[in-house]
Amino acid sequence: MTTTTSNIAPIAHLRKAAMRPVFEPGKRYWLAVCILAAIVAWGIVAWIIQVHRGLGSAGYNNHAFWAIYIANVVTFVGVSYGGAVVSAILRLTGATWRAPLTRIAEATAVVTVLIGASFIFPHLGRPERFLELIYRPNLSSPIFWDFIAISTYAFASIVFFYLPLLPDLSVGHEQLVDKGRNRLARIYSKMSWKWNGNTRQRKLLNGSIGLIAILIIPLAVSVHSVLSWAFSLTSRPWWHESIWAPYFVVAALYSGIALVILIVALFRKIYHLEDYINERHFVRLGLILVPFGATYLYLTVADFLPGSYVGEHGVVSVFAAVIIGRYALWFWLFVFGGCILPVLIMALPWTRRIGTILIGAALVDASLWLKRIIMVVGPANYGRVSGLFGSYHFTWISISVTLAGVAAIPLLLLLVFRVVPILSITEMEEIVDHETKLLEEKLQSLKDFNHSDQISLGDPSRKIGIREIVHASSSAQLATSTSLEIQAEEI
Amino acid sequence: MSRLSQYIVATFLLASLSLVSLASMDSAFAQVVASPLTLNVTQPASTSDTLTLAASLPSNTSLNSPIHFYVTTKLFGGKHLVPIGVSSLNDGTASITYKPTWDGTQSFTATVVDPKTGATQITANASYDVISSKPAVSFANANQKNPLSHFGKGFIVALLIIVAAVWVTLLTTLFRVVRGMSKLAP
Numbered sequence: 001m002t003t004t005t006s007n008i009a010p011i012a013h014l015r016k017a018a019m020r021p022v023f024e025p026g027k028r029y030w031l032a033v034c035i036l037a038a039i040v041a042w043g044i045v046a047w048i049i050q051v052h053r054g055l056g057s058a059g060y061n062n063h064a065f066w067a068i069y070i071a072n073v074v075t076f077v078g079v080s081y082g083g084a085v086v087s088a089i090l091r092l093t094g095a096t097w098r099a100p101l102t103r104i105a106e107a108t109a110v111v112t113v114l115i116g117a118s119f120i121f122p123h124l125g126r127p128e129r130f131l132e133l134i135y136r137p138n139l140s141s142p143i144f145w146d147f148i149a150i151s152t153y154a155f156a157s158i159v160f161f162y163l164p165l166l167p168d169l170s171v172g173h174e175q176l177v178d179k180g181r182n183r184l185a186r187i188y189s190k191m192s193w194k195w196n197g198n199t200r201q202r203k204l205l206n207g208s209i210g211l212i213a214i215l216i217i218p219l220a221v222s223v224h225s226v227l228s229w230a231f232s233l234t235s236r237p238w239w240h241e242s243i244w245a246p247y248f249v250v251a252a253l254y255s256g257i258a259l260v261i262l263i264v265a266l267f268r269k270i271y272h273l274e275d276y277i278n279e280r281h282f283v284r285l286g287l288i289l290v291p292f293g294a295t296y297l298y299l300t301v302a303d304f305l306p307g308s309y310v311g312e313h314g315v316v317s318v319f320a321a322v323i324i325g326r327y328a329l330w331f332w333l334f335v336f337g338g339c340i341l342p343v344l345i346m347a348l349p350w351t352r353r354i355g356t357i358l359i360g361a362a363l364v365d366a367s368l369w370l371k372r373i374i375m376v377v378g379p380a381n382y383g384r385v386s387g388l389f390g391s392y393h394f395t396w397i398s399i400s401v402t403l404a405g406v407a408a409i410p411l412l413l414l415l416v417f418r419v420v421p422i423l424s425i426t427e428m429e430e431i432v433d434h435e436t437k438l439l440e441e442k443l444q445s446l447k448d449f450n451h452s453d454q455i456s457l458g459d460p461s462r463k464i465g466i467r468e469i470v471h472a473s474s475s476a477q478l479a480t481s482t483s484l485e486i487q488a489e490e491i
Numbered sequence: 492m493s494r495l496s497q498y499i500v501a502t503f504l505l506a507s508l509s510l511v512s513l514a515s516m517d518s519a520f521a522q523v524v525a526s527p528l529t530l531n532v533t534q535p536a537s538t539s540d541t542l543t544l545a546a547s548l549p550s551n552t553s554l555n556s557p558i559h560f561y562v563t564t565k566l567f568g569g570k571h572l573v574p575i576g577v578s579s580l581n582d583g584t585a586s587i588t589y590k591p592t593w594d595g596t597q598s599f600t601a602t603v604v605d606p607k608t609g610a611t612q613i614t615a616n617a618s619y620d621v622i623s624s625k626p627a628v629s630f631a632n633a634n635q636k637n638p639l640s641h642f643g644k645g646f647i648v649a650l651l652i653i654v655a656a657v658w659v660t661l662l663t664t665l666f667r668v669v670r671g672m673s674k675l676a677p
Contacts, residue, residue, distance in 0.1 A: 139647045152654060152657055155661060159665055192672075193668075193669050193672035193673050196676055204668060204671045205668060211660070212661070212664060
């Protein structure tokens with residue numbers, strides 16, 4: 001008789017791991033929730049004070065009529081794009097390694113688009129004016145189309161989050177009943193709509209997820225294009241560049257994937273998901289970042305180069321301020337810290353470690369926020385009549401509101417995963433089943449070749465059966481899709 | 492008298508009182524317009540030139556508060572006054588300079604607070620036609636229309652149809668899954 005020597009998490013543990021935040025959130029869960037909620041509450045108080053005192057209290061003035069809040073809208077809605085599109089593209093291309101990441105990526109997409117959209121309220125100054133978008137819309141205004149695009153994309157993100165969740169709610173329902181969590185079990189039961197995983201249900205669900213995955217990609221592109229056109233229809237130098245729509249889209253993907261890396265790392269750590277999400281996942285996400293980082297750098301050069309040589313007065317003044325003037329320090333910090341360094345970290349094999357990838361991802365998100373501040377504040381500050389620049393300074397109010405938005409991301413995700421499975425249980429199990437069949441076929445052919453049902457893995461004393469190899473390898477498949485090939489090569 | 496009737500009578504009285512007070516406010520305002528303050532706009536101007544606004548008070552007046560100048564605009568919705576400067580009286584005259592930012596007839600208002608009453612503003616109005624500056628060379632395609640302007644409403648309608656189609660797709664997909672799951676369950 002042989003024994004399985006694998007230390008990989010068996011498939012049976014998957015359901016437990018996926019439901020861990022629901023059943024065992026940990027001692028520090030509520031502490032983290034309280035701290036994050038306090039930061040969010042502080043931001044809301046700051047916003048209420050701003051409503052009372054006026055936008056000037058957030059540093060806005062005659063020159064800086066657009067500033068930090070619109071940069072936050074672009075940043076937060078942008079990072080949402082990364083979660084949704086990464087998940088959609090990986091689903092459509094059938095990348096099986098995506099399975100442990102999709103739930104976190106999709107939840108991140110929903111949470112960040114809602115937070116990003118909410119920054120419109122402090123940006124408006126007078127929040128009641130938001131209602132005018134509904135009862136007195138100006139159909140020729142890009143702000144109206146921003147509202148349409150963001151709300152459509154937000155709804156699509158919610159549907160895209162919910163549909164793959166549906167089978168897992170059915171799975172989770174059984175566990176909730178076992179643990180006596182009847183109230184949540186009833187909600188799970190209701191929300192899973194009698195899912196039992198039969199072939200027709202799977203076909204219907206997979207077809208619908210595929211349709212939404214296809215739909216969400218152009219939707220996300222449209223959201224960021226329309227956001228860029230909101231700038232181009234405002235009379236400021238640099239905001240009319242035709243490259244801005246694709247520039248915004250690439251920036252959104254770049255920063256969005258970086259945020260997915262950070263969020264996945266955070267939840268992997270706090271919910272001990274190392275058996276399912278390993279270094280290979282981070283490396284692959286990091287490798288996806290490389291072309292987007294390189295493309296963003298290229299678009300930055302393409303954006304600045306012609307205007308810096310033959311631009312009109314306003315454009316030349318703003319570009320001079322950005323490249324060699326008052327914003328130069330921050331701009332070059334973005335170029336090196338947000339583009340060159342992260343791309344090098346992800347591209348060079350010897351720097352592709354989880355720690356360095358996280359540093360790279362954090363640099364990308366921080367730098368791209370900085371870049372958006374420069375893109376907003378620089379041209380807004382430029383006086384078209386005088387040719388002089390005004391000034392804009394962050395205030396405690398604008399910083400508090402922005403920090404509240406940042407804190408709201410982990411806070412909402414902690415709350416979401418307190419009630420839904422953090423891993424895509426059914427999807428992961430389906431992938432394991434599929435890969436198991438393939439591996440069984442592969443190993444059977446090897447067995448036929450060796451004429452033996454026992455295979456030695458290096459040490460002759462460690463002989464294990466084919467079925468156990470299949471099982472262990474299939475479990476490993478959750479963590480790495482190439483482990484099968486490694487096992488087969490060893491055999 | 493029932494409680495409801497009492498409420499109706501009270502509301503009626505309150506509304507009547509409000510109307511009376513509004514009417515009295517209106518007549519007070521009418522008195523203010525007939526003021527000793529005069530406002531002159533000098534120097535021909537195009538949008539890039541500077542106007543001088545001079546507000547004067549008769550020498551025998553006791554008013555010596557600063558004069559506030561406003562321009563009337565319909566920008567940002569509704570007709571309202573936008574402050575453009577404050578100047579103190581010097582020999583009975585206060586003046587400011589102002590660069591018009593759009594052409595056409597512009598209405599200016601000068602106000603001064605009567606120190607006796609404290610709250611009453613004595614107002615003077617003046618209008619000036621600002622001529623748009625014209626280039627020395629006429630531009631051949633000055634009247635060229637925006638190429639997309641031909642689409643007009645049709646373009647917006649097309650966009651709205653696309654958005655509606657996306658929403659219908661999302662909602663029907665969701666509905667199909669929700670209904671199909673229950674239907675396909677054994």
